[in-house]
Amino acid sequence: MGANSDVLQLSRKLIKCRSVTPKNDGAIEIVEKELLRAGFECFRVDRGGICNLFARWGEKNHKKTFGFNGHTDVVPEGDVFSWSCDPFGGVIKNGLLYGRGAADMKTAVAAFVVAAKEVSEEIFFDGALVIMLTGDEEADATDGTVAILDWMKANDESMSVCLVGEPTCSEAMGDTIKIGRRGSLSAVITLQGVQGHSAYPERALNPLPIVAKLVSRITDHELDQGTDYFDPSTLTITSIDTGNTATNVIPQSCEVMLNIRFNDAHSSGSLLNWLESEAQKIENESRVKVSIKAKVSGESFITKPGELSNLALSAIYNIIGAEAKLSTSGGTSDARFVREHCPVVEFGLLGNTLHQVDEHVEVEHVDQLKIIYKSMLINYLVE
């Protein structure tokens, strides 16, 4: 345990790779080597310049296959001089492990790799272990977990359950498991009027008062009051812009940007229909032309409380005595892709410093995480 445990050593090795998304810098190879040595079958599933790894121990397509999903890419370190130590140094100070990716999520990758390795070596069971690792989570996520899932389909590989090791805890180690995520829809609404001089407003068609009306209507609208496992959906206006720099010019057009985080009462399609009907109403009332460009980052999803979340709950309770709550808060993660394949939950370390300067985790928690993962594996695979 502590600073010299296998999981700590592997975490530090991974942090030392400058795998700022979408770069790999040897990170995937470190894990691949480790798993090959432990007798896992490893397949590189690189796509579009992204390094990905699929590794399996045990029979292909076994009906009891526990999968882990994680990423080795990290967000940029930001201003290196604001850090109290080298963001790629794997530095341990006062019981804390520092570095970009310490929380999100090189330590969790190390924890599940070592847990899977130890279970394969120490325990007899009828089942299989899968590790899916990508270098494309923080950026576009188009050639990462999706590429591995595509490859699995083509090669008749499967998982019966999957755990994503994102840092899910908010205040204390073991306080939160994520069983679903909200969906995310971004839209740019453009209102096209007629430009003119503010001294002659009758010759122009100012889109701004109409924008004000539209924005107040869509923000006043209650999307829902929350559902069984989700908080109410939210709509946030993130920009209203004409690009106008002159006080005496009526702008020709105005762009409204917004982001909707939605629960399982909606789909991106139903929300887009609603936005389009509001746009149509405004068009009918005024003479502006309204157009909407939307981008969907993910639909909402839920793995209903049951076998998999119970497995995580009892492992966390048995190892560290924490009673985790089941949550659906936060942004999107690769679980949104995995959920198409099998039941998925997310559990990892504290995420309170992720993407920040001086990102760090407690050394003790890294070891605990490995033991929790190991306990989940044993309870699932051994009858």
Ligand SMILES: [Zn+2]
């Ligand atoms: Zn992450």
